[in-house]
Amino acid sequence: MKENGQLRIGIMGGTFDPIHMAHLAIAEAVREEFCLDQVLFIPAANPPHKQERQVTPAYHRLMMTQLATSSHPSFHVSKQELERTGPSYSLLTVQELQQEYGEAAELFFITGSDTINELHTWYHIEELLRQCHFVGTTRPGAPVDKTALVQQFGKIADEKIHFLAVPELEISSTDIRRRLKAGRSIRYLVPPAVEAYIRKEGLYS
Ligand code: ATP
Numbered sequence: 001m002k003e004n005g006q007l008r009i010g011i012m013g014g015t016f017d018p019i020h021m022a023h024l025a026i027a028e029a030v031r032e033e034f035c036l037d038q039v040l041f042i043p044a045a046n047p048p049h050k051q052e053r054q055v056t057p058a059y060h061r062l063m064m065t066q067l068a069t070s071s072h073p074s075f076h077v078s079k080q081e082l083e084r085t086g087p088s089y090s091l092l093t094v095q096e097l098q099q100e101y102g103e104a105a106e107l108f109f110i111t112g113s114d115t116i117n118e119l120h121t122w123y124h125i126e127e128l129l130r131q132c133h134f135v136g137t138t139r140p141g142a143p144v145d146k147t148a149l150v151q152q153f154g155k156i157a158d159e160k161i162h163f164l165a166v167p168e169l170e171i172s173s174t175d176i177r178r179r180l181k182a183g184r185s186i187r188y189l190v191p192p193a194v195e196a197y198i199r200k201e202g203l204y205s
């Protein structure tokens with residue numbers, strides 16, 4: 001898969017409120033398949049589409065993301081979106097990373113497949129497609145059709161948008177928050193260190 005010696009960096013963006021096993025599992029699957037040297041988990045600051053609910057303070061989301069990823073030698077956490085003032089545009093994130101790792105580094109934006117279908121709503125998507133790859137995870141057996149994407153974005157979509165089938169995990173942060181509110185178990189849905197942190201800080205109760 002990897003034909004040159006270039007550094008390959010995965011970008012796993014999310015609210016991570018809280019981070020859970022599906023986030024980690026898809027990052028690991030993409031890391032392996034695309035021979036990524038590192039995966040950067042980048043907690044989002046103040047996501048514009050989630051204003052209908054109060055997002056947990058960035059400090060806690062960052063701590064949980066660090067706890068969840070610390071044992072993996074290739075997983076790292078970036079604070080860049082939390083430290084930036086103004087909206088979390090992916091284009092800015094990618095531009096900052098390209099500067100940090102150099103022009104030769106190849107960037108792979110990792111997302112759920114739902115997000116791939118919404119790509120046209122992303123800020124400066126055409127430019128973003130020139131700068132980085134996208135990997136959309138799909139459930140095994142789900143049909144993958146790039147025709148619509150190629151119609152929308154042109155030939156570059158074929159080259160820069162990829163799909164990877166990963167085992168489907170019915171886990172979401174929303175469900176975890178609901179379970180905690182209801183006093184139910186979240187064991188095996190998040191790493192033990194994340195659960196311990198949630199309990200210690202009394203989050204989501
Ligand atoms: P919420 O329920 O609050 O929306 P979430 O579980 O969707 O949270 P996010 O932080 O919004 O988590 O997601 C970050 C990224 O992880 C997104 O690209 C999303 O598509 C992907 N993702 C989240 N849960 C899963 C899952 N169970 N399987 C595959 N991808 C997932």
Ligand code: MG
Pocket residue numbers: none
């Ligand atoms: Mg979500």
